[in-house]
Amino acid sequence: MPQPLRLGIAGLGTVGIGTVKIIQRHAGLIAARTGREIAISAVSARSRTKNRDADLSAYGWEDDPVALATRKDVDVFVELMGGSGGPALAATKAAIAAGKDVVTANKAMLAHHGQSLAAAAEEKGHVIRFEAAVAGGIPVVKALTEGLAGNAISRVMGVMNGTCNYILTRMESAGLPYAEVFEEARQLGYLEADPNLDVGGIDAGHKLSLLAAIAFGTRVAFDAVELEGIGRISIDDIRRAGDMGYRIKLLGVAQMTGRGLEQRMSPCLVPADSPLGQLQGGTNMVVLEGDSVGQIVLRGPGAGEGPTASAVMADVIEIARGCRISTFGQPAATLADPVAAKATAPAPYYLRMELSDKPGALAKVATVLGEEGISIDRMRQYGHADTSAPVLIVTHKATRDAIDHALKRLPATGVLVDEAVAIRIETV
Amino acid sequence: MPQPLRLGIAGLGTVGIGTVKIIQRHAGLIAARTGREIAISAVSARSRTKNRDADLSAYGWEDDPVALATRKDVDVFVELMGGSGGPALAATKAAIAAGKDVVTANKAMLAHHGQSLAAAAEEKGHVIRFEAAVAGGIPVVKALTEGLAGNAISRVMGVMNGTCNYILTRMESAGLPYAEVFEEARQLGYLEADPNLDVGGIDAGHKLSLLAAIAFGTRVAFDAVELEGIGRISIDDIRRAGDMGYRIKLLGVAQMTGRGLEQRMSPCLVPADSPLGQLQGGTNMVVLEGDSVGQIVLRGPGAGEGPTASAVMADVIEIARGCRISTFGQPAATLADPVAAKATAPAPYYLRMELSDKPGALAKVATVLGEEGISIDRMRQYGHADTSAPVLIVTHKATRDAIDHALKRLPATGVLVDEAVAIRIETV
Numbered sequence: 001m002p003q004p005l006r007l008g009i010a011g012l013g014t015v016g017i018g019t020v021k022i023i024q025r026h027a028g029l030i031a032a033r034t035g036r037e038i039a040i041s042a043v044s045a046r047s048r049t050k051n052r053d054a055d056l057s058a059y060g061w062e063d064d065p066v067a068l069a070t071r072k073d074v075d076v077f078v079e080l081m082g083g084s085g086g087p088a089l090a091a092t093k094a095a096i097a098a099g100k101d102v103v104t105a106n107k108a109m110l111a112h113h114g115q116s117l118a119a120a121a122e123e124k125g126h127v128i129r130f131e132a133a134v135a136g137g138i139p140v141v142k143a144l145t146e147g148l149a150g151n152a153i154s155r156v157m158g159v160m161n162g163t164c165n166y167i168l169t170r171m172e173s174a175g176l177p178y179a180e181v182f183e184e185a186r187q188l189g190y191l192e193a194d195p196n197l198d199v200g201g202i203d204a205g206h207k208l209s210l211l212a213a214i215a216f217g218t219r220v221a222f223d224a225v226e227l228e229g230i231g232r233i234s235i236d237d238i239r240r241a242g243d244m245g246y247r248i249k250l251l252g253v254a255q256m257t258g259r260g261l262e263q264r265m266s267p268c269l270v271p272a273d274s275p276l277g278q279l280q281g282g283t284n285m286v287v288l289e290g291d292s293v294g295q296i297v298l299r300g301p302g303a304g305e306g307p308t309a310s311a312v313m314a315d316v317i318e319i320a321r322g323c324r325i326s327t328f329g330q331p332a333a334t335l336a337d338p339v340a341a342k343a344t345a346p347a348p349y350y351l352r353m354e355l356s357d358k359p360g361a362l363a364k365v366a367t368v369l370g371e372e373g374i375s376i377d378r379m380r381q382y383g384h385a386d387t388s389a390p391v392l393i394v395t396h397k398a399t400r401d402a403i404d405h406a407l408k409r410l411p412a413t414g415v416l417v418d419e420a421v422a423i424r425i426e427t428v
Numbered sequence: 429m430p431q432p433l434r435l436g437i438a439g440l441g442t443v444g445i446g447t448v449k450i451i452q453r454h455a456g457l458i459a460a461r462t463g464r465e466i467a468i469s470a471v472s473a474r475s476r477t478k479n480r481d482a483d484l485s486a487y488g489w490e491d492d493p494v495a496l497a498t499r500k501d502v503d504v505f506v507e508l509m510g511g512s513g514g515p516a517l518a519a520t521k522a523a524i525a526a527g528k529d530v531v532t533a534n535k536a537m538l539a540h541h542g543q544s545l546a547a548a549a550e551e552k553g554h555v556i557r558f559e560a561a562v563a564g565g566i567p568v569v570k571a572l573t574e575g576l577a578g579n580a581i582s583r584v585m586g587v588m589n590g591t592c593n594y595i596l597t598r599m600e601s602a603g604l605p606y607a608e609v610f611e612e613a614r615q616l617g618y619l620e621a622d623p624n625l626d627v628g629g630i631d632a633g634h635k636l637s638l639l640a641a642i643a644f645g646t647r648v649a650f651d652a653v654e655l656e657g658i659g660r661i662s663i664d665d666i667r668r669a670g671d672m673g674y675r676i677k678l679l680g681v682a683q684m685t686g687r688g689l690e691q692r693m694s695p696c697l698v699p700a701d702s703p704l705g706q707l708q709g710g711t712n713m714v715v716l717e718g719d720s721v722g723q724i725v726l727r728g729p730g731a732g733e734g735p736t737a738s739a740v741m742a743d744v745i746e747i748a749r750g751c752r753i754s755t756f757g758q759p760a761a762t763l764a765d766p767v768a769a770k771a772t773a774p775a776p777y778y779l780r781m782e783l784s785d786k787p788g789a790l791a792k793v794a795t796v797l798g799e800e801g802i803s804i805d806r807m808r809q810y811g812h813a814d815t816s817a818p819v820l821i822v823t824h825k826a827t828r829d830a831i832d833h834a835l836k837r838l839p840a841t842g843v844l845v846d847e848a849v850a851i852r853i854e855t856v
Contacts, residue, residue: 022578022720032645032758033577131575137721139575146574147559147567149461150450150741217460275703275727292450292734292741293565299703299725306720313578313720323574323751330460 004037005320006073008100010065010091011080012045012052015105015132018309019078019316020054030313034320044068069095076101076319078312084108096121096128103315105132105308108197111206111222114213115335118327128327129315134207135160135284137307138300139314144214144288145329151290153215155255157428161204162282162302163190164230164250169280172238172247178231190282200229201250205265208252211286212263213328216256218338220328221263226344228266237421240352240392241269244378247277251426260339268426269350275299276428287428346397347427348377353410353420354388355381361415362391368413372406374398388417394425432465433748434501436528438493438519439508440473440480443533443560446737447506447744448482458741462748472496497523504529504747506740508560512536524549524556531743533560533736536625539634539650542641543763546755556755557743562635563588563712565735566728567742572642572716573757579718581643583683585856589632590710590730591618592658592678597708600666600675606659618710628657632680633693639714640682640691641756646766648756649689654772656694665849668780668820669697672806675705679854688767696854697778703727704856715856774825775855776805781838781848782816789843790819796841800834802826816845822853 007023009016023030023038031037042060044067062068069077069091077095079102081088088109095102102121104110110117110130121128131141135158144156159165163185170181182199185191190198197203209222230250241248246269254263270276275297279285284302289295301307318325328335355361362381369376378394395403403422410420435451437444451458451466459465470488472495490496497505497519505523507530509516516537523530524545532538538545538558549556559569563586572584587593591613598609610627613619618626625631637650658678669676674697682691698704703725707713712730717723729735746753756763783789790809797804806822823831831850838848 018720026578026580029580029645030578032762035754035759138724139571142570142575143567146746147570147742148738149745150454150458150738152454152457217457273706275706278701278703278706290738292446293738294729294732294735296566296726296728299727301722304722307722310576310578310718310721314575317577318574318751321751321753323746323749323753325749325751326463331463334460 002036004039006039006041006075007078007316008042008068008071008074009040009078009080010044010068011082012043013080014305015308015312016080017052017054018305019080019312020056022309022313024054030317034317036320038316038320041073042068042071065091066094069100070098074100076103076316078316079104079106080312082106082108084112089113092117096124096126099124099126101126101319102128103312104128104130105312107133107203107206107210111209111220114210114220114327115332118332122326122331122333127319127324129318130210131315132308132311134210135286136300136302136304137310138284138286138298139311140286140298141214142314143296143298144211145325148288148290148293148296149329151292153288153290155253155289156211156215158208158252158284158286159249159276159279160207160252160284160286160302161198161250162284163198164204165279166190166282168230168233168238168248168250171235172242175235177235178233199231201227201265204250204252208254208263208265212254212261213335215254216261216338217330217336218261219335221261221338221340224261224338224340225263225265230267233267237352237423241350242272244350244392244394245272246270246350246425247272248423249276249279251276253426257341257345259343260341262341262344264344266424268424270426270428274428344400346399348397348425349395349403350423350425351393351395351420353391354417355391355415356417357387357389358415364413364415365410368406368409372402374402374406430464432467434467434469434503435506435744436470436496436499436502437468437506437508438472438496439510440471441508442733443736443740444508445480445482446733447508447740448484450737450741452482458745462745464748466744466748469501470496470499493519494522497528498526502528504531504744506744507532507534508740510534510536512540517541520545524552524554527552527554529554529747530556531740532556532558533740535561535631535634535638539637539648542638542648542755543760546760550754550759550761555747555752557746558638559743560736560739562638563714564728564730564732565738566712566714566726567739568714568726569642570742571724571726572639573753576716576718576721576724577757579720581716581718583681583717584639584643585679585681586712586714587677587704587707588635588680588712588714588730589626589678590712591626592632593707594618594710595627596658596661596666596676596678599663600670603663605663606661627659629655629678629693632678636680636682636691636693640689641763643682644684644689644766645758645764646689647763649691649766649768652689652766652768653691653693658695661695665780665851668818669778670700672778672820672822673700674698674778674853675700676851677704677707679704681854685769685773687771688769690769690772692772694852696852698854698856702856772828774827776825776853777823777831778851778853779821779823779848781819782845783819783843784845785815785817786843792841792843793838796834796837800830802830802834
C-alpha cells in the first residue's frame with residue numbers, strides 16, 4: 001500500500017469534527033476503497049481547550065492555521081474555518097504556495113478568491129476541491145464536473161440554502177409571518193452570525209456562482225449574481241401563490257443566454273407539484289440540465305455535521321485515489337470572462353396587489369400592464385368585505401424590465417392600496 | 429497537450445451513435461475539460477451498410493469486435509453491444525487481455541461476469557467503468573463510488589427500469605389493464621426483445637446487483653437478487669393502493685442486514701407523496717443512504733440516446749483525466765463474499781382480497797393473520813352490490829415468511845373468492 005495521505009485540518013467546528021470522526025470511524029473502509037490510508041497529521045482551531053466531541057490527542061496541534069498549512073507532514077490542507085478572507089484565505093494561500101492540495105467547504109472564499117486560488121494551485125500542479133461548499137452532502141460538484149462532463153450545460157438551478165427553505169416552508173405550514181419564523185430559526189441556531197448571508201441570498205449566491213463557473217467554463221463571477229433575499233416574502237404571498245398552484249422558493253438559476261451569463265438568486269414561484277416545489281425544510285435540491293442528458297435532479301441534506309463531512313471526505317478520497325481535477329472542471333487559466341447578461345430572460349410573473357374598491361380599478365391596472373407589453377394569463381380577484389380587494393395576476397412571459405416599469409407606473413393610477421408585489425415564476 | 433485518448437467503439441445502436449455524436453459535437457469542449465483530445469480510432473457493428481445518423485467515414489471499421497478491442501490504436505474499448513455473453517463478453521475479455529481500459533453500458537454482462545472481468549482488468553492495472561449501465565444519464569455509479577465514498581452505506585433503493593415505471597404509471601393514469609399497456613409499450617418500442625428482461629425485473633435486478641457490490645464492498649451477486657416482475661399487478665391494486673395513499677413501483681432495494689445482504693427487485697408500495705411515489709413515466713430514481721450523509725436522491729432519464737451516451741462520456745472523460753477507480757470502488761480481489769440474507773427484513777404489507785359475503789368472513793381472515801403474528805394497522809372494506817366484497821388491509825411490520833404462510837392458509841377458510849394479493853410497503 002502506498003504512503004498514507006496526510007491531512008492538516010484547520011477548523012474544528014461541526015464540519016471539522018465531523019470529518020475527524022469519519023476518518024476515525026471508517027479508517028479500514030476508506031483504506032479499502034482508496035488503496036491508501038488517510039491520516040491526520042495535525043489540526044488547528046481558535047481554542048485548544050474547548051471541549052470537543054472527538055479524541056484529538058493523536059494529532060499535532062497548531063494555533064496558527066498558516067503553520068498547519070505549511071507543515072512538512074501535511075499533503076492536503078483541509079480548510080474548514082470559513083470566512084471569505086482572514087485566516088482561511090491566508091492559510092489557503094500558504095498551503096498552495098507550499099505545494100499542498102486543498103480541500104475546502106468555504107463557498108465565500110471561493111466565490112471571492114476562487115479564480116486566483118485555483119490559478120495559483122494549478123500553476124503548481126495542485127488541486128483545490130470543494131464538494132462541501134455547495135449543497136452540503138449532495139455530490140453536485142462531482143455530478144456537474146465529472147458526471148455531466150460530456151454535456152454542454154444549459155441551466156443550473158437550485159435551492160441551496162436550507163435555512164431559507166426552512167423559513168419559507170415553516171411560514172406556510174404554521175401560517176406564521178416572516179419575522180416570527182426568522183426569530184424561531186435564529187433561536188434554533190439555523191442562522192449564520194450575519195443572518196443576511198442566509199436570508200439575503202448571499203450564501204446561496206456564492207454557491208450558485210461556483211456551479212456556474214463549472215457549468216459554463218467561465219470565471220467565477222459572484223459580483224454578477226442578481227441577489228434578492230426572502231425578507232419581503234409575506235405569508236399572504238405564500239398563501240396566494242399556493243392558491244394558484246405554486247410554492248415560493250429562494251431559487252438560484254444560472255444559464256447562458258444570447259446576451260451573456262445570467263445568474264440570479266431570488267424568490268421564485270415554482271409549481272407546487274414539481275420536485276423543487278415539494279422540497280420541505282432544510283433539504284437542498286440542485287437541477288442540472290445538459291444538452292445530452294436532459295434534466296438531472298439531486299436532492300439531499302444541505303448542511304449539518306455528517307452530510308458536510310461526507311462531502312469533505314469525497315474530495316479527500318478523490319485526491320487519495322489520484323484523481324486530480326481542475327477546481328472548476330477545466331484549468332482556471334482557460335476559463336472565459338463571462339459577459340453578465342444585461343437583463344434576465346423573460347418569464348411569467350406573479351403579481352399581487354391590493355386594489356381600492358372603485359369602479360374601473362382593475363381596468364386601470366390592466367391598461368398599464370398592456371401598455372408595458374405585459375399580457376395576462378390568469379387573474380383572480382378575491383371576495384372582500386373591506387374597501388379594497390386582493391387581486392392576483394399571473395402574466396404571460398414578460399421581461400423583468402417591463403414588470404419593473406409597470407410596478408413604477410401603477411401607483412399613479414391611484415387604485416393601489418399597497419405596494420404591488422412581483423415574483424418571477426420559474427419553469428422547472 | 430498529451431496524446432489523444434483513442435477509443436474503439438463496438439456497437440452502433442442508439443447509445444453508440446449517441447456517443448459518436450457527442451464526441452463530434454463537443455470535441456473542443458471536452459478537450460478543454462479533460463486537457464486531452466478524445467479521438468475515435470475505429471468502430472464496429474453487425475452491419476457496415478446500415479444507414480446511421482452520424483458520419484463514420486473518418487474512423488476505421490472492424491467487422492469483428494474482438495479485432496476492434498485489440499487494435500494497437502485503441503486505448504479504451506467502449507462496449508455498447510449489449511448481451512450478457514456472446515460477442516460483448518468475448519471482445520471485453522480480449523480488450524482486457526490486450527491491456528485496454530473498458531467503458532461499457534452492459535449491465536447484463538457485468539451482473540454475470542463483472543467480478544471476473546474486474547479482477548482480470550485490475551490485475552493488469554486497467555479499469556472497467558460502467559456509469560451508463562445503471563440508471564441511464566443519472567451519474568449514480570459516480571455518486572456512490574466517489575461522492576459517498578466516506579460513508580458506510582446502509583441502503584440503496586431505486587426505480588431503475590423506465591419501461592416498468594412507464595407501464596405502471598400509464599395503467600394508473602389511463603385506467604388500463606396491464607396487458608393492454610404492455611402491448612402499447614411493445615408497439616412504442618419500449619420493451620427489450622425479450623420483454624421479461626424489463627417486466628420480469630431482470631434488467632433492473634442486474635443494475636441493483638452492481639450498485640450493491642459498490643455499496644457494500646461485496647462480490648456481484650445477481651443470482652441472490654430476489655426477483656419479482658410487475659406482470660401480476662392489476663389495475664385494481666393500483667387503484668386500491670392509491671386509495672390508501674400509496675403508489676406501486678418496481679423498486680429495487682439492497683441493504684446489509686444482520687443476516688446478510690438483502691437484494692430485492694419487486695413491486696412495492698411507496699407513499700404517493702414521496703419522491704419515489706411521484707416518479708412518472710420512464711424517469712429513474714435512485715436513493716442512496718449513508719451513515720454520514722443521510723439520504724441522497726438522484727432523479728433523471730433512465731434510458732435514451734442522449735442520457736446514456738452522456739454517461740458513457742463521463743467514464744471516457746474520467747479515464748482521459750487520469751482517474752483510475754476500481755470497477756466496484758475497491759479492488760475486485762478485496763470484495764467480500766456476500767452472505768445472501770435468508771429472509772427479507774420485516775415490513776408492513778398491503779393485502780388485497782375479495783371476501784365472499786358471509787357472516788364472519790372477515791373474522792376468519794383476521795384469525796389467520798393473528799395466528800401468523802401479523803397485526804393489522806388499517807383495514808378498509810368497500811361497499812358492494814355483489815356477493816363478495818373487496819377488503820384491503822395494511823399490516824404492521826411482518827416478515828415475508830409470515831405473510832406467505834398466511835396467504836397459504838387463507839384459502840382453507842373458504843371465504844376467499846379470489847387469490848389474495850400481498851405487496852410489500854417500503855419505508856422511503
